Amino acid sequence: MNTWANIKTIAKRELGAYFSSPLAYVFIVIFLLLCGFFTFMVGGFFERGEASLTRSFFDWHPWFYLFLVPAVGMRLWAEERRVGTLELLLTMPITTWQAIVGKFLASWLFLGLALVLTFPIVITVNYLGTPDNGVILSGYIGSWLMAGAYLAISCITSAMTRTQVVSFIVSVVVCLFLILAGFPPVVRFLEGWASPWLVDVVTSFSVITHFEGFQKGVLDSRDVLFFLSLIGFSLFSTSVILRGHRAG
Amino acid sequence: MIKVENLTKLFGAKRAVDGISFTVERGEVLGFLGPNGAGKSTTMRIITGFIPPSSGRVSVGGFDMVENPIPGKRLIGYLPENAPAYTDMTVSGFLGFAAEIRGLRGEAKTKAVNRAVEMCFLQSVLHQSVETLSKGYRHRTCFAQSIIHDPEVLVLDEPTDGLDPNQKHEIRSLIRRMGEKKAIIFSTHILEEVDAVCSRAIIIDRGRIVANGTPPELRRRSDWAGAVTLRVNGMVATAVKEKLSQLRTAKKVVAEAQGQRITATVFPRTAGDQDLTREVLEATRSWQVEELHTEEGRLDEVFRSITLPDTVKEETK
Ligand SMILES: Nc1ncnc2c1ncn2[C@@H]1O[C@H](COP(=O)(O)OP(=O)(O)O)[C@@H](O)[C@H]1O
Numbered sequence: 334m335n336t337w338a339n340i341k342t343i344a345k346r347e348l349g350a351y352f353s354s355p356l357a358y359v360f361i362v363i364f365l366l367l368c369g370f371f372t373f374m375v376g377g378f379f380e381r382g383e384a385s386l387t388r389s390f391f392d393w394h395p396w397f398y399l400f401l402v403p404a405v406g407m408r409l410w411a412e413e414r415r416v417g418t419l420e421l422l423l424t425m426p427i428t429t430w431q432a433i434v435g436k437f438l439a440s441w442l443f444l445g446l447a448l449v450l451t452f453p454i455v456i457t458v459n460y461l462g463t464p465d466n467g468v469i470l471s472g473y474i475g476s477w478l479m480a481g482a483y484l485a486i487s488c489i490t491s492a493m494t495r496t497q498v499v500s501f502i503v504s505v506v507v508c509l510f511l512i513l514a515g516f517p518p519v520v521r522f523l524e525g526w527a528s529p530w531l532v533d534v535v536t537s538f539s540v541i542t543h544f545e546g547f548q549k550g551v552l553d554s555r556d557v558l559f560f561l562s563l564i565g566f567s568l569f570s571t572s573v574i575l576r577g578h579r580a581g
Numbered sequence: 582m583i584k585v586e587n588l589t590k591l592f593g594a595k596r597a598v599d600g601i602s603f604t605v606e607r608g609e610v611l612g613f614l615g616p617n618g619a620g621k622s623t624t625m626r627i628i629t630g631f632i633p634p635s636s637g638r639v640s641v642g643g644f645d646m647v648e649n650p651i652p653g654k655r656l657i658g659y660l661p662e663n664a665p666a667y668t669d670m671t672v673s674g675f676l677g678f679a680a681e682i683r684g685l686r687g688e689a690k691t692k693a694v695n696r697a698v699e700m701c702f703l704q705s706v707l708h709q710s711v712e713t714l715s716k717g718y719r720h721r722t723c724f725a726q727s728i729i730h731d732p733e734v735l736v737l738d739e740p741t742d743g744l745d746p747n748q749k750h751e752i753r754s755l756i757r758r759m760g761e762k763k764a765i766i767f768s769t770h771i772l773e774e775v776d777a778v779c780s781r782a783i784i785i786d787r788g789r790i791v792a793n794g795t796p797p798e799l800r801r802r803s804d805w806a807g808a809v810t811l812r813v814n815g816m817v818a819t820a821v822k823e824k825l826s827q828l829r830t831a832k833k834v835v836a837e838a839q840g841q842r843i844t845a846t847v848f849p850r851t852a853g854d855q856d857l858t859r860e861v862l863e864a865t866r867s868w869q870v871e872e873l874h875t876e877e878g879r880l881d882e883v884f885r886s887i888t889l890p891d892t893v894k895e896e897t898k
């Protein structure tokens with residue numbers, strides 16, 4: 334009944350917290366600069382001579398997010414615990430689950446906003462050629478889902494500690510694993526000695542493997558499900574950790 | 582309104598709360614006293630549903646705080662220890678958030694915020710960031726948050742901690758006034774607050790209730806309760822002491838001379854014995870008594886005598 338209202342109130346507060354500090358703006362600027370620089374300078378956007386963002390733009394996202402998303406998510410719970418506001422929040426007439434979802438959604442929207450602000454790149458590619466905008470949209474959707482998965486992992490690590498830096502480092506390590514499990518050089522190395530089914534199992538955990546389809550414009554329900562279940566599982570783990578702290 | 586039954590909380594092997602039971606009704610202000618580490622905050626965290634008990638039950642307004650905590654939480658206003666508040670918000674933003682999460686919107690929200698701001702004297706810092714507030718203002722901001730929805734139950738963990746004497750006075754009179762219509766439980770280790778605010782007090786030590794009663798009742802448990810102090814002129818201290826020691830209900834006499842004047846205190850055999858005063862009056866009829874009064878008993882002494890660690894108690898005997 335008022336579940337949604339509670340989630341909205343929490344999310345609104347959390348978003349306000351981002352924009353009340355210069356950090357949010359710094360984050361967005363860094364993200365946009367990285368996107369611009371890697372797409373046009375490193376990604377060889379012009380040299381490729383194709384009207385597409387698949388390789389030049391989206392290929393970098395798993396790596397940008399590796400550092401940026403844990404930085405966005407690290408304060409979510411660690412700061413509440415450090416300052417003691419967690420006690421305030423969890424004694425208000427809301428469920429822990431509503432608080433978790435509200436906070437997650439706020440940060441996810443914030444990441445979505447940063448992503449939307451890369452629109453000049455889309456305009457550029459449309460100006461220079463005639464790309465398939467459906468493929469680009471699918472890339473954006475996949476990228477946002479991937480950011481959500483990283484963010485949910487950052488939620489877990491943030492709930493585990495009162496120190497934001499610790500949360501940051503641990504989530505970078507976990508996310509790095511999720512990338513490397515499908516990173517071509519690593520996969521090639523694995524194929525050298527492991528049996529094919531093991532390679533399949535490992536790569537099936539990778540965000541890169543599941544992002545690939547989105548980049549090509551293929552919206553596979555299995556890929557969507559992968560990201561959504563990673564988010565769901567991580568948020569559930571967050572609730573278990575929060576409950577564990579309180580039980581003493 | 583608040584019902585606590587056999588509450589126990591273990592942290593590892595440590596019993597922070599050990600079989601506590603009590604109730605608080607509407608119109609009551611219950612003072613929760615005890616030395617540091619006695620288990621006051623832990624008990625309050627369980628009452629407000631922040632942490633679950635290891636065993637025992639808590640209900641607020643009839644709602645169990647473990648099985649169905651949300652309706653109970655709606656009734657409670659809570660000021661946690663150290664008065665935490667979101668440092669990245671302004672005072673008005675923070676109070677607005679507190680009102681919204683309590684389901685207040687639009688006009689009702691504005692009204693609630695204004696009321697809380699007025700009651701806690703926050704007008705001058707309304708648009709200031711919580712981060713830059715002085716400790717007293719931060720404390721009052723968190724206090725304002727706890728009363729924003731005019732709750733029926735208030736749980737206040739050391740509400741006057743870190744305030745200056747004027748602010749302490751304001752908060753105490755606020756609690757006393759609100760106590761007429763609400764069920765309030767507040768913890769403190771300042772004993773003067775008990776007299777100033779509470780209708781009843783519980784003293785806990787190492788997780789157990791060691792005393793429970795109205796402030797006068799508690800005071801009567803002190804050795805000083807019923808003791809008679811008098812000032813006499815023109816006598817020798819030893820004579821005064823000897824004469825008073827012979828009284829039937831006297832246990833001990835302490836006498837001390839300051840020039841011509843002797844100040845003596847007679848302690849009763851049983852604390853709070855009213856007969857002692859009468860006896861002293863009779864025995865001293867022919868003396869030059871300047872002043873004589875009966876002690877009501879001293880809370881600090883009660884507090885110290887029942888909350889001391891056992892080892893220290895042995896030594897003082
Ligand atoms: N989260 C916790 N983990 C372990 N021990 C705790 C925790 N919280 C409180 N304690 C212990 O429980 C005891 C009671 O603490 P507390 O309720 O804060 O006392 P008070 O508020 O009366 O000073 C203390 O010995 C404290 O160290």
Ligand SMILES: [Mg+2]
Nearest residue numbers: 621622623662
């Ligand atoms: Mg305490």
